Amino acid sequence: MSRDQSSFDADLVILGGGCAGLSLASRLAHQSPKVRVVVLEARTCYQEDRTWCGWRTEPHFFDDCVVSQWNQWRVVTPTCSLRLGSAGYPYEMLNSKLIYEKACNLIRGSRSVNLMTGAIVKDVIDSERQVTVCLGDGTILTAPWAVDTRPHQRSLRPPWLWQNFVGYVVQLEDERQGMWGSLPTLMDFQPAGDSVAQFMYILPMSANSYLCEWTRFAQIPGERDLIETELRTWLDRETNGGWAMERQEFGSLPMAPPLENFQHRIVDGGTRGGSLRASTGYAFHAIQRWADTCAASIAKTGIPVPPRRNCLLECMDELFLRVLQHESTSAALMFSRLFGDCDPDRLVRFLAGIPRYDDLWAVVSSLPWPPFLLAAPSLAVGGRP
Numbered sequence: 001m002s003r004d005q006s007s008f009d010a011d012l013v014i015l016g017g018g019c020a021g022l023s024l025a026s027r028l029a030h031q032s033p034k035v036r037v038v039v040l041e042a043r044t045c046y047q048e049d050r051t052w053c054g055w056r057t058e059p060h061f062f063d064d065c066v067v068s069q070w071n072q073w074r075v076v077t078p079t080c081s082l083r084l085g086s087a088g089y090p091y092e093m094l095n096s097k098l099i100y101e102k103a104c105n106l107i108r109g110s111r112s113v114n115l116m117t118g119a120i121v122k123d124v125i126d127s128e129r130q131v132t133v134c135l136g137d138g139t140i141l142t143a144p145w146a147v148d149t150r151p152h153q154r155s156l157r158p159p160w161l162w163q164n165f166v167g168y169v170v171q172l173e174d175e176r177q178g179m180w181g182s183l184p185t186l187m188d189f190q191p192a193g194d195s196v197a198q199f200m201y202i203l204p205m206s207a208n209s210y211l212c213e214w215t216r217f218a219q220i221p222g223e224r225d226l227i228e229t230e231l232r233t234w235l236d237r238e239t240n241g242g243w244a245m246e247r248q249e250f251g252s253l254p255m256a257p258p259l260e261n262f263q264h265r266i267v268d269g270g271t272r273g274g275s276l277r278a279s280t281g282y283a284f285h286a287i288q289r290w291a292d293t294c295a296a297s298i299a300k301t302g303i304p305v306p307p308r309r310n311c312l313l314e315c316m317d318e319l320f321l322r323v324l325q326h327e328s329t330s331a332a333l334m335f336s337r338l339f340g341d342c343d344p345d346r347l348v349r350f351l352a353g354i355p356r357y358d359d360l361w362a363v364v365s366s367l368p369w370p371p372f373l374l375a376a377p378s379l380a381v382g383g384r385p
C-alpha cells in the first residue's frame, strides 16, 4: 500500500545544493510548481568559488550566465603550439556567482522549492517506501525520493586518477597586459615530475587579468600546497614577479566512473552520479543535460533519474588513462596527437560526452596505436575504482 504523498515532508529531497543540486532545483522551481522540493546545502552562503568552462554544444538553462566565449583555443606542448577552433561549438566561460544568483532567485520566487542553507546532512536511510534524512541539528525529513549530489569520499586505484588543481585569478602589471593573449590555453604542458601529467590552464578574464591554473593528474587527492608552490614559481618566472592575486580556486576531481548510482529511493546526481567525464574532469554541461532529463522525468512520473552512463566511453577513458600511466608514455605527445590530428568538431563532441559513432573512429585513429594495443588486454582484468 503506498503512503499518501502529503504525509511526507517533501516530494523530493535534494542533498547538496552545488552545481547539480541547484541546476535541478531551479528547473523544478521554474517548470514544476506542484512538486514540493527541499534542497539541503551545507554552506551558509554562496560565493564565486569556481569558473565553469566547457564547449557549448546546445542551448542550456544557464546561457545567460555565460561571460565569455571563444571559437579558438590553444594547446602547447614542448614540441608544438596548436591553435584550434570550431565555429559550431564555442568554448564558453560561466560565472559561478551569476549561476548561484539565478538559481537562488528562481528558488526564492517559487512556493514549492525550499533551499535550506547551513543544513548538514549526517545520515540518510533508504528504505523501500521512503528516504529519511537526518541533519546535524537533529532535524529529520522524509520524502518518497532523494537525489544525492554530495561528493563521495573515495579512494581511487589505478588506472583511475585525481585531477588536482589550484587556480589564481591574477591581475598583471600594466606593461604585461595581454601577455598570454586573448585565447584560452587549455593545456600548456610542464615537466610531469612524479605526477602522470602537469599543465597550465590559462583563461583570459579581462584586458589584464587571467585565470592561471596549475593542474596535476596524480594518484592521491589534494596536494594543494605543492601545487600552489608550482603555480607561484611559474607566475614569478613568466611575469618577473609582476602579478597580484585577486581570487583563488581549488579542486580535486575523481577521474573515475561513479560508484553505484541508484539505490531503492536515492538517485545520485552531478559528479557523484557520473556527470564528470573521467578522462577530462569536465562536468558542467553534462550536469545541465542530466538536470533537463531528471526534471522532465520528475514532472512526468514524480521519479528522478541518474545521469545516463555510456559504457563505451567509460572503457575508452579507462584505456586512455592506462596508457597515460605507462612509463614510456608522454602525456604531452598523446594530447598533441589528439588535438592536432583529430577534427576539432569531432573531438569536442567526444570530450563533451556526446560523440557520434564516426567521431569515435576519428578519435581512435588520431592516437598512436601501439601503446593502446599493449594496454587493451588489461581492460579485461578490470580496474574498478
Ligand SMILES: Cc1cc2nc3c(=O)[nH]c(=O)nc-3n(C[C@H](O)[C@H](O)[C@H](O)COP(=O)(O)OP(=O)(O)OC[C@H]3O[C@@H](n4cnc5c(N)ncnc54)[C@H](O)[C@@H]3O)c2cc1C
Pocket: 015, 016, 017, 018, 019, 020, 021, 040, 041, 042, 043, 049, 050, 051, 052, 053, 054, 119, 120, 121, 122, 149, 150, 151, 249, 250, 251, 252, 253, 269, 270, 271, 272, 281, 282, 283, 284, 285, 287
Ligand atoms: C574549482 C573547480 C573548478 C571547476 N571547473 C570546471 C570547469 O571549468 N568545467 C567543468 O565542466 N567542470 C568544472 N569543475 C568540475 C565540476 O563541474 C564541478 O565540481 C561542479 O561543481 C560539480 O557539481 P556537483 O553538484 O556534482 O558538486 P558541487 O558543486 O561541489 O556540489 C556539491 C554540494 O554538496 C554540498 N555538501 C557536501 N556535503 C554535504 C552535506 N553533508 N550536507 C549538505 N550538503 C553537502 C557542498 O557544499 C556542495 O555545495 C570544477 C570543479 C572545481 C572544484
